[in-house]
Amino acid sequence: MPQTFTPGMVLGAKLVVMAIGAVVILVVIVAAAWSPIGAAAVDEIKSQPIPFSHKHHVGDVGLDCRFCHATVETQATPGMPSAQLCLGCHSQLFADQALFAPLHRAVERHQPIEWTQLHRLPDYVYFDHSVHLAKGVACIECHGRVDQMSLMRRPQELTMKWCFACHQDPAPHLRFGDDVFGMPPHEISDAQAATLNRFMRQLESRQRMTDCSTCHR
Secondary structure, three states: OOOOOOHHHHHHHHHHHHHHHHHHHHHHHHHHHHOOOOOOOOOOOOOOOOOOOHHHHHHHOOOOHHHHOOOOOOOOOOOOOOHHHHHHHHOOOOOOOHHHHHHHHHHHHOOOOOOOOOOOOOOOOOOOHHHHHHHOEOHHHHHOOHHHOOOOOOOOOOOHHHHHHHHHOOHHHEOOHHHHHOOOOOOOOHHHHHHHHHHHHHHOOHHHHHOHHHHOO
16 A cells, blocks of 8 residues: 655654744743743732832822932932831831831841842843933833832833833823922923923934834843
């Protein structure tokens, strides 16, 4: 009985199956890489070593973002408050509360507090806080109304599509000067937004704003 499939056809079929398998594996790897490791889902609240309330410290007390995130205007990362900074207040205020034990432990061990990241991006994405603030992008655009969050959560998806939409049309997300730290920032008119947008275009071309190498270096 003659063979239904020639050796060449069998080899071709095996190669097709292997190629499909490789594509599936590649898709799984890329999807896993795109999911920020350890980051929370949208609006998910994760356990923290200290239940820090932005609502109390920002909304009620009126602390400026830069009080805790001291390098946000000068470096890519915003910086996190040291235990010593926290104890500047809480060595006197509510000092005997058990929930502040991690602060004292961090000072004794000369170690930072191990906060759980909520806004972590994949390693292949370059993001610079200082650049975005210098261009007028308000904190609220990515982090939401932290002054209303008793416990911190991530209100935005932080996907490439979401970031790209802002890079294509940044004007609605821009603010003047220190108003980038406002909660909420003052609303600006369409004319002011257009002025900010023109200023930004003078600094960065549309091509540069949407070029792959801007975020993937």
